[in-house]
Amino acid sequence: MLKKRIIPCLDMKGGRVVKGIRFESLIDAGDPVETAALYDRMGADELCFLDIGASVENRGTLFEIVEKTASRVFLPLTVGGGIRSTEEIRKALNAGADKVSLNSAALARPEILTEGALRFGAQCIVLAVDVKRDGNSWRVYSHGGTRPTGHDALEWIVEGARRGAGEILLTSMDRDGTKQGYDTELIRAVSRAVDIPLVASGGAGSLEDFAQAFEAGADAALAASLFHFGTVDLRELRRHLIWRGFPVRPPMDIPSLGDSHG
Amino acid sequence: MADSPRTAVIDYGMGNIHSVSKALEATGHRVAIVCDPGELAAFSPSHLVLPGVGAFGEGKARLEAGGWICILEEWIRNDRPFLGICLGMQLLFETSQEFGTHRGLSLFQGEVVPFDPGRSKVPQIGWNEVVRKIDHPLWTGLPEAPNLYFVHSYRVRTPDIEIVLGETDYQGPYPSMVGRGKVAAVQFHPEKSQTAGLRLLENFGGF
Numbered sequence: 354m355l356k357k358r359i360i361p362c363l364d365m366k367g368g369r370v371v372k373g374i375r376f377e378s379l380i381d382a383g384d385p386v387e388t389a390a391l392y393d394r395m396g397a398d399e400l401c402f403l404d405i406g407a408s409v410e411n412r413g414t415l416f417e418i419v420e421k422t423a424s425r426v427f428l429p430l431t432v433g434g435g436i437r438s439t440e441e442i443r444k445a446l447n448a449g450a451d452k453v454s455l456n457s458a459a460l461a462r463p464e465i466l467t468e469g470a471l472r473f474g475a476q477c478i479v480l481a482v483d484v485k486r487d488g489n490s491w492r493v494y495s496h497g498g499t500r501p502t503g504h505d506a507l508e509w510i511v512e513g514a515r516r517g518a519g520e521i522l523l524t525s526m527d528r529d530g531t532k533q534g535y536d537t538e539l540i541r542a543v544s545r546a547v548d549i550p551l552v553a554s555g556g557a558g559s560l561e562d563f564a565q566a567f568e569a570g571a572d573a574a575l576a577a578s579l580f581h582f583g584t585v586d587l588r589e590l591r592r593h594l595i596w597r598g599f600p601v602r603p604p605m606d607i608p609s610l611g612d613s614h615g
Numbered sequence: 616m617a618d619s620p621r622t623a624v625i626d627y628g629m630g631n632i633h634s635v636s637k638a639l640e641a642t643g644h645r646v647a648i649v650c651d652p653g654e655l656a657a658f659s660p661s662h663l664v665l666p667g668v669g670a671f672g673e674g675k676a677r678l679e680a681g682g683w684i685c686i687l688e689e690w691i692r693n694d695r696p697f698l699g700i701c702l703g704m705q706l707l708f709e710t711s712q713e714f715g716t717h718r719g720l721s722l723f724q725g726e727v728v729p730f731d732p733g734r735s736k737v738p739q740i741g742w743n744e745v746v747r748k749i750d751h752p753l754w755t756g757l758p759e760a761p762n763l764y765f766v767h768s769y770r771v772r773t774p775d776i777e778i779v780l781g782e783t784d785y786q787g788p789y790p791s792m793v794g795r796g797k798v799a800a801v802q803f804h805p806e807k808s809q810t811a812g813l814r815l816l817e818n819f820g821g822f
Contacts, residue, residue: 355735355785356742356762393809398742424637429764429807449633451766451807473630474669476738476766519738548732550740572736602742602762 354600358398358573359563359590360552361580363388365434366406368415370581383581386421392580393426395587396604400426401522401575403454403481404434405497416448423449433481433522437461439468446473454479454522457495460502460509463516470517479552480518482510484539485526491539498526506539507546514547521551522575528556530578535562537569544570560585560593567599620696620820623649623660627677629702630668638806639664642817652682662822663690667702671711671727671769674702675719684720691722691798696822699800704793705771707800713769723793723800725773734786738768745781745791745803753780753792753799755818761811763803765791770802797822 363370363385370383389400400422404415419432432445433454442453459466459480469478483498484491484506491506510521523543525536535553544551553571557563557579566574579585588604595601622644624636636646647658655663665687667674678684691697691707699707708719711727719727730737744760770789773779780799781792791802799819805812 354743355739355765358741396809420633423634427634427638427641427806427813428809429766429804446631447633449631449637451631451634451804476740476768477668520740548736550736550738572741 356398356600356602357567357571357594358552359587359601360399360401360431360573360575361392361397361587362401362403362554362575362577363581364403364405364577365415365418366404368418371405385415385418386425388581389422389426392587393428396591396602397428397580397587398602399429399431399573401431401454402433402450404432406434416444419445419448419450431479431522433479437465439465439472442469442473442477446477450477452477452479452520454481455518456481456483457497459513459518460493460495460504463512466513466516466518470519475517475519475549478518479520479522480510480513481522481524482506482513483524483526486536486539491542494526498524498529507542510543511546514549518549520549521547523551523553525555529554531556532558532579534558535566535569535571535574537565540566540569540571557585560590561597563590564594564597564599567594619643619645620662620822621645621647621658621660622662622664622820623647623655623658624664624666625655625683626650627667627674627681627683629674629677630666632666634806635664635666635700638813638816639820642813643820644816650681652686655686662696662698662820664698664700665703665706666700667706668766669702671702671705671713671719672715672717674706675717678706687720688722691720694796694798696819697798697800698816698819700806701767701802701804704800704802705769707793708771708773711769722798723773723778723795724775725771725790727769728772729769730786738766739785740766742808743783743785743791743803745783746788747780748782749777749780751780751794751799752821753794753815753818755821756814757811763791763801763805763808763811765803767802
């Protein structure tokens with residue numbers, strides 16, 4: 354049976370891991386390659402690198418960090434932030450990324466989703482969407498959540514999937530950094546609207562929040578500060594989710610190979 | 616190590632090969648990425664890996680354009696150590712329905728068919744169990760049903776159950792690990808499957 358995924362996210366700025374509370378007040382907290390290696394040992398299902406400075410400051414993401422990480426850590430990597438062209442997608446994939454997440458670039462030019470999917474396969478094109486509640490619906494924001502767009506979230510996500518996105522990374526800006534739990538109403542609405550995998554993001558504060566996200570229809574749940582500052586232990590989280598009846602990888606699938614390699 | 620496998624990874628322009636070569640290096644392989652048959656001959660490998668992500672038709676066309684078809688056929692018919700990964704597994708079969716009907720290498724019997732987006736989400740992205748069906752050196756040190764990482768929208772269907780080393784359940788069981796002699800292929804990504812995947816690559820080195 355396909356497992357629900359737990360994805361630690363490394364928010365990066367200037368080559369370092371940071372975590373914004375509501376995208377602001379950043380605390381510098383570590384080397385990305387070392388952090389990725391730590392999450393690998395703890396048994397993360399995937400890792401997500403988001404260059405949160407990139408869109409705002411108009412610069413490319415740090416493919417070197419991806420390459421260093423992919424040389425040491427053998428688990429799936431998603432890279433996002435400031436990727437604007439199929440050429441940049443190609444560079445990210447060649448550096449060792451498995452998936453590339455597109456946010457502002459897809460809003461500015463939705464054709465990039467189709468171009469990327471045709472050239473590299475839909476499975477590596479992730480549409481990242483930052484949304485904020487607006488009455489009974491959700492509105493899409495661009496440029497790291499700093500600029501409102503005219504898009505309704507559900508309409509944009511359906512369009513993105515139709516254009517070629519193979520996965521949705523959905524961030525609730527209302528919940529991001531609050532630790533009040535994922536926006537399950539939003540997750541329900543999106544998972545009803547599209548039939549591609551959905552990664553929920555924004556608001557995780559407890560073990561049970563992950564269960565709630567999965568119950569609402571998420572295929573994966575992403576969190577940053579929660580794991581980063583050790584609030585939630587990945588092994589403990591897996592035990593909780595197994596106890597709640599969700600299919601996840603067991604805390605330790607097979608023993609580590611130790612020093613026999615390398 | 617003097618006896619470590621010399622492993623060539625074929626680069627035919629279908630997806631990221633960085634991770635595959637790094638994971639092979641981490642498991643004791645001496646790796647060379649080869650872009651044409653000349654480079655392959657110069658490296659004189661003991662082991663051959665065909666990775667690949669992307670569309671079947673384009674993958675086959677690129678193998679043809681690169682002059683790889685005869686080399687792969689000869690390598691596999693001579694039962695030399697071979698590992699196909701993802702698209703590199705699917706290409707070994709007879710036909711695919713991905714964007715029209717395409718002919719594969721026909722080294723294994725069977726076809727490549729799409730998952731049904733009406734039944735569950737497509738692509739299948741994530742960790743799923745590979746249940747052991749036939750014992751094989753690739754399984755050494757692995758549990759009966761390890762979790763491995765999958766990303767794909769098409770899967771293999773084969774009438775030849777004697778090649779099915781492992782099965783995975785997504786819209787029903789399908790072959791996710793096949794092999795005969797020293798020729799094996801996997802639908803999942805061992806290079807992205809942490810310790811279980813690395814163990815499998817190490818086992819391949821022992822072929």
